[in-house]
Amino acid sequence: MPLLVEMGWGGLIQAPNTITWTDITQFTDVVQGVTITRGASDEFSETQPGTATLVLDNADGRFTPGNSNSPYFPFVRRNAPIRISAYRIPVRTGAAPYPLAGLADDFDDERVNTTLWPNNYGGASEVSGRMRVPVSTAGSAAFQSAREWTLTGSRLTAKLVTLPQVNGSSAAVASMWVNSTTSGTRLGWRYNALTATLTAETQTAFFDGSAVSVPYSAIDHAWVRVREAAGTVYWETSGDGYGWTIRRSLATPAWVTSQTLAVEFPTSRTGGTNDYAEWELVGAQVRPRFYGVVNEFPVEWEGLYSKVQVSCTDLFKWLNRQPALKSVLAQEILAQDVAGVFDFLSAYYPLTEPSGSLAAGDLSARGCGALVLTQAGSGGTLEFGGDGLAATGDTSATFTPSTATAGKYLAADLGTAFETDDTNYLPMVSCWVKTTTASRAILGLFSANLDNQLILGINASGSLTVETANDGTPPVVLPIAGSLTDGSWHHLYFDDASKRIYVDGVQIGTTLAAASLSSLRILHVGGYRGARLFNGQIAHVVISHATGPIGGTLAPLQYNAGTTAFAGETADQRIIRLARYAGLSSVTISGTTHDPVAGQGPGGSSVVARMREIEATDSGRLWAQRDWYGITYQSRDVRYNPSPAAETFTIDYADLEPGISVADDDQKLVNQVDASRPGGATQRVSAPSSVLAFGPYDQDLDILKMSDNAVLDAAAWLVSRYANPQPELREVPIEAHTMASYLDILDAEIGNYFSVYNLPSQAPTPSMRVTVEGYTETIKHNSHSISFHTSASITDSVWVLDDATYSVLGSTTRLAY
Numbered sequence: 001m002p003l004l005v006e007m008g009w010g011g012l013i014q015a016p017n018t019i020t021w022t023d024i025t026q027f028t029d030v031v032q033g034v035t036i037t038r039g040a041s042d043e044f045s046e047t048q049p050g051t052a053t054l055v056l057d058n059a060d061g062r063f064t065p066g067n068s069n070s071p072y073f074p075f076v077r078r079n080a081p082i083r084i085s086a087y088r089i090p091v092r093t094g095a096a097p098y099p100l101a102g103l104a105d106d107f108d109d110e111r112v113n114t115t116l117w118p119n120n121y122g123g124a125s126e127v128s129g130r131m132r133v134p135v136s137t138a139g140s141a142a143f144q145s146a147r148e149w150t151l152t153g154s155r156l157t158a159k160l161v162t163l164p165q166v167n168g169s170s171a172a173v174a175s176m177w178v179n180s181t182t183s184g185t186r187l188g189w190r191y192n193a194l195t196a197t198l199t200a201e202t203q204t205a206f207f208d209g210s211a212v213s214v215p216y217s218a219i220d221h222a223w224v225r226v227r228e229a230a231g232t233v234y235w236e237t238s239g240d241g242y243g244w245t246i247r248r249s250l251a252t253p254a255w256v257t258s259q260t261l262a263v264e265f266p267t268s269r270t271g272g273t274n275d276y277a278e279w280e281l282v283g284a285q286v287r288p289r290f291y292g293v294v295n296e297f298p299v300e301w302e303g304l305y306s307k308v309q310v311s312c313t314d315l316f317k318w319l320n321r322q323p324a325l326k327s328v329l330a331q332e333i334l335a336q337d338v339a340g341v342f343d344f345l346s347a348y349y350p351l352t353e354p355s356g357s358l359a360a361g362d363l364s365a366r367g368c369g370a371l372v373l374t375q376a377g378s379g380g381t382l383e384f385g386g387d388g389l390a391a392t393g394d395t396s397a398t399f400t401p402s403t404a405t406a407g408k409y410l411a412a413d414l415g416t417a418f419e420t421d422d423t424n425y426l427p428m429v430s431c432w433v434k435t436t437t438a439s440r441a442i443l444g445l446f447s448a449n450l451d452n453q454l455i456l457g458i459n460a461s462g463s464l465t466v467e468t469a470n471d472g473t474p475p476v477v478l479p480i481a482g483s484l485t486d487g488s489w490h491h492l493y494f495d496d497a498s499k500r501i502y503v504d505g506v507q508i509g510t511t512l513a514a515a516s517l518s519s520l521r522i523l524h525v526g527g528y529r530g531a532r533l534f535n536g537q538i539a540h541v542v543i544s545h546a547t548g549p550i551g552g553t554l555a556p557l558q559y560n561a562g563t564t565a566f567a568g569e570t571a572d573q574r575i576i577r578l579a580r581y582a583g584l585s586s587v588t589i590s591g592t593t594h595d596p597v598a599g600q601g602p603g604g605s606s607v608v609a610r611m612r613e614i615e616a617t618d619s620g621r622l623w624a625q626r627d628w629y630g631i632t633y634q635s636r637d638v639r640y641n642p643s644p645a646a647e648t649f650t651i652d653y654a655d656l657e658p659g660i661s662v663a664d665d666d667q668k669l670v671n672q673v674d675a676s677r678p679g680g681a682t683q684r685v686s687a688p689s690s691v692l693a694f695g696p697y698d699q700d701l702d703i704l705k706m707s708d709n710a711v712l713d714a715a716a717w718l719v720s721r722y723a724n725p726q727p728e729l730r731e732v733p734i735e736a737h738t739m740a741s742y743l744d745i746l747d748a749e750i751g752n753y754f755s756v757y758n759l760p761s762q763a764p765t766p767s768m769r770v771t772v773e774g775y776t777e778t779i780k781h782n783s784h785s786i787s788f789h790t791s792a793s794i795t796d797s798v799w800v801l802d803d804a805t806y807s808v809l810g811s812t813t814r815l816a817y
Helices: 253-259 315-320 328-334 414-422 551-564 570-583 608-619 688-694 708-722 743-748
Strands: 005-007 034-039 048-057 080-086 124-128 130-135 141-144 155-162 171-179 186-192 197-203 213-214 223-229 230-239 244-251 263-270 276-282 287-292 300-302 305-314 343-349 370-375 381-387 395-400 407-413 426-435 442-449 453-458 464-469 474-477 490-495 500-503 506-507 519-526 536-546 585-592 621-624 631-634 651-652 672-676 683-686 698-702 731-735 752-757 770-779 783-790
Touching: 034 621, 048 080, 048 315, 048 621, 080 171, 080 213, 130 141, 130 155, 130 171, 130 263, 130 305, 155 171, 171 223, 186 223, 197 230, 197 244, 213 244, 263 276, 287 315, 305 315, 305 631, 315 608, 315 621, 328 536, 328 551, 343 414, 370 519, 370 783, 381 407, 407 490, 414 519, 414 536, 414 752, 426 453, 426 551, 453 490, 464 500, 490 551, 506 551, 536 551, 551 621, 551 698, 570 585, 570 608, 570 631, 585 672, 608 621, 651 708, 683 688, 683 708, 698 708
Parallel strands: 585 631, 651 752, 672 698
Antiparallel strands: 005 080, 034 048, 034 770, 048 305, 080 287, 124 130, 130 276, 141 263, 155 223, 155 276, 171 186, 171 263, 186 197, 197 213, 223 230, 230 244, 287 305, 300 305, 343 536, 370 407, 381 395, 395 536, 407 519, 426 490, 426 536, 442 453, 442 519, 453 464, 464 474, 490 500, 500 506, 621 631, 672 683, 731 783, 752 770, 770 783
16 A cells, blocks of 8 residues: 555644654555645646645544544644655566665555564564564564675665664664674664664774764654665665755665575564564655645544545745735845844734824733833824835834923833843844934833833934933933934944944944843833933834844844835745745745835735745745645746656556547636736736737736836736647656656646646647646545646747747747746
């Protein structure tokens, strides 16, 4: 059965490095099978969240939510992580010595294959789909092959599923060895139960003085492999049998290339209580098919037979559950993380409350108190909902005092946790201000006893001042060159670690002679302790703590976010930025053509909606990965001029399943486009000959390009490709399980392409190359059917000077964009 279904009980989909996977394949109904759908139906459609459905045998109630008798209790619950893989067990061919990759056994028939393992000893057996090797005080035990293998240019792979325990022993070991003809000369992996280490070894006389050990991790070291390639032996581990990490390498020993080898999985124990080690899927070649979460575990009965029919969704379910994004500036602040420095957000007051509010809240989620409207003297106003930074769409707080000592300001006790953080870490303070009034205080932070004080103010000349004290004396005033009183928005950032000040993203001057601060706790905004009341607008007050300088990184980021919303960065950079806002660090960028895109400053949209805007703007492709918690963004140039040498596979028409057809309808026809961008012109591109022949097929295109010319190029690209679409294969059904190219077929991912050749004589051409847009697959016992949703690869061909294929006048002279 080429299927591996694993659950991450108790794990979090967004923390893949902490998930320990449990194999539940034996409970999966392989008659009904597992059905997986990914991608899109065609190139015009957005990729959809990937789904998987399967039925689990629930005879003992192990998949019943809330069942305390379940071995998985209490983690049988919605959104439990799941991953599904297919694998191939190679069959050796030819004559000995065979490549070690052909030593393959999934142990699923409950009897030892004595052709592969003729020399077992010590009670080693096959139990429940696994190789079971006793770890006994009675003596060594092992699965052992005949001497008929070679490691040169090949590999030995296995999954270690049950570890021997210490059980009071002075030694307990399970190993995987490739044995030479000399006793004690061997290489492989060894697990030591007493030290809980996994060791990569090449032994002579049963000893390796340079062995490399790693603390065993069921997450990272579930699979082990030894591999030889081009004169080097590699020891590798994997968490899923697909992606491998090299743990050790060295020049290939002479005996590896000159001798016929044997394989052994031995165990030994000295003293203590007996148990066993188990291995499975020796030699399996794994291909991930799905990575996501179970939506629910609905328990059903047919008489007394209980089953659970589960549906699963990939990473896009998690992404779609994320709250609507705030403004790009707010998201940058909330997602701050400076490499190489421990830093965290301690208090964040956007000051974006609606008009009429009497307080401003903290968004750091660290429990700081609200900034409360506070009266000094009498008169003055403080209103929320005023105009803010145009690029963000945010509002601000407007302070209008009667005098410098009569009016309203905001005050908050940030709490004991903040005070403790300020004792242990260095404070960083930033905000945005807009004013024409000098001799005022913007904000102040001080300790409860007033020994420590930090004030950002404006002096009589209109220049910024940094005022600090740490001994109870009046703060020392440090003037900063430049003027803030020009009626424009300015960003201020004070870094206490470096003692530097940044204005509008740029460091001003050198290191300040500022006092070292501690135990800050009280925050005043729009004045300081009832005096020097600010007259103007303030927004986005931020306090962070760190172990070192971070202002040089964060000040320019926050300034650019607030003024341009990062307009002009390329599409791939924007996708990575948006993923970071969602807490997603694994983003694979495929391709190199990524155009500059406009800003997406205001909040309100979901992260997926924002990504889709970029995808549409750049003619890219976005999807969730099937092997990991991550997304892939593919640029349009990946599809340009597909090379036969880069095809994922090719397939004879005779090997396809029934039902294939060539489509030549008007489903994709587009010959007239009205295209626009925010704040730009609306422009029309048409193909007159197509309009004349077929009538108008209109489409509107509203995209985030940086210029009207770029919009025009995008519209021309669309019309040039679809004014007269060529006949194409839109569905290619394959029964892949019996195909020699099975693994190549499984490697086909969205955006890959393959050719169908030897088409019937009635076809437009003998061979048609197609691009994968998505697929639906069903994995059953001895069956793996895949129906690829495809488009014509020739649609994305572009002109290449003097190329025999791509510079043919009138047919392949489309310019790339």
